[in-house]
Amino acid sequence: MRNLRMTLAYDGTGYAGWQVQPGRPTIQGVLEDRLARLLSEPVRIAGAGRTDAGVHALAQVANFRTTCRIPVDGLRRGVNARLPRQIRVLRVEEVEPGFHARSDARGKEYAYRMAVVEVLSPFDAPFTTRVSGPVDVEAMRDAARRLEGRHDFTSFCASACRLENRTRTIERSEISGEGERLVYRVRADGFLHHMVRNIVGTLILAGRRRISPGSIDRILAARDRRSAGPCAPAQGLVLERVIYGDGSGGGA
Secondary structure, three states: OEEEEEEEEEOOOOOOOOOOEOOEOOHHHHHHHHHHHHHOOOOOOEEOOOOOOOOEEEEEEEEEEEOOOOOHHHHHHHHHHHOOOOEEEEEEEEEOOOOOOOOOEEEEEEEEEEEOOOOOOOOOOOOOEEOOOOOOHHHHHHHHHOOOEEEEOHHHOOOOOOOOOOEEEEEEEEEEOOOOEEEEEEEEOOOOOOHHHHHHHHHHHHHOOOOOOOHHHHHHHHOOHHHOOOOOOHHHEEEEEEEEOOOOOOEO
C-alpha cells in the first residue's frame, strides 16, 4: 500500500468547497471520482484544508493510499487528463506510510485579494473582492497587526462553529499593496470556520473608519461573533501554502 501526497491548485468558483457533500460538486468529490476511475479502485483523500464554497487554492496538499503501481509522474498526467480545467494536480510524491495531510500540517497561509475600484474587471472578479472606497490603508494595516499572537478567535469564528478550543496563533497578519490593489496575508497554526473572511470584513470596517484599529483588542476580548465585522465574500480568498514540520509544503 503506497501513501501518495499531492499538491494541487484549483479555482473554487462553482464548487461547494473542498469536502464531499452529497448531491453537490466539491473538489474532494471530483478528485476521488477521477482517481478511482484511473486506478480502478476506491479512493479516499485527506486534504490539509477544508476550503469553503467559492474559495480557491494555489497549493492545497492532500494524500491518499493506493495499491496501484503507476509511477507518480504518470499518475499526475493521468488524473489531470480526467479532471475539469478548474482543478490541477501540480505534484505527486510517495511519502512515508504515517503521513497525513491534515493532522501533520503545522500551519497554513492564506491571501485575500481586494480591489478598491468602482468597477471590477470580469477578468479579476473570480479571484478578487471589490471594496467600495476610499479606504484608509494604514488603519487596515494597524488593525491587521493587532491580530498577531495567540488569541481566542471566537469573535471571528462562524456562529455555527462547534469547536470548543478556538485559540489560535497568528504569526503573520499584514496588508500589502497600495492604491487600488490590496492583499491581506495571514499565516497561523490553524484557522476556524470563516475566520479569515470574518477578519477581512472587520479590516474593511477599519479601512472605512467605522471602527478604530484599537477596536481589535476589544473584539477579541468579547469572544462574540456579533462584535466583529461581516463575513467577506469567498472569491477573494486563496489557500497559498500548507506548512509542515520538515519545512515542506508548496506555495507562494
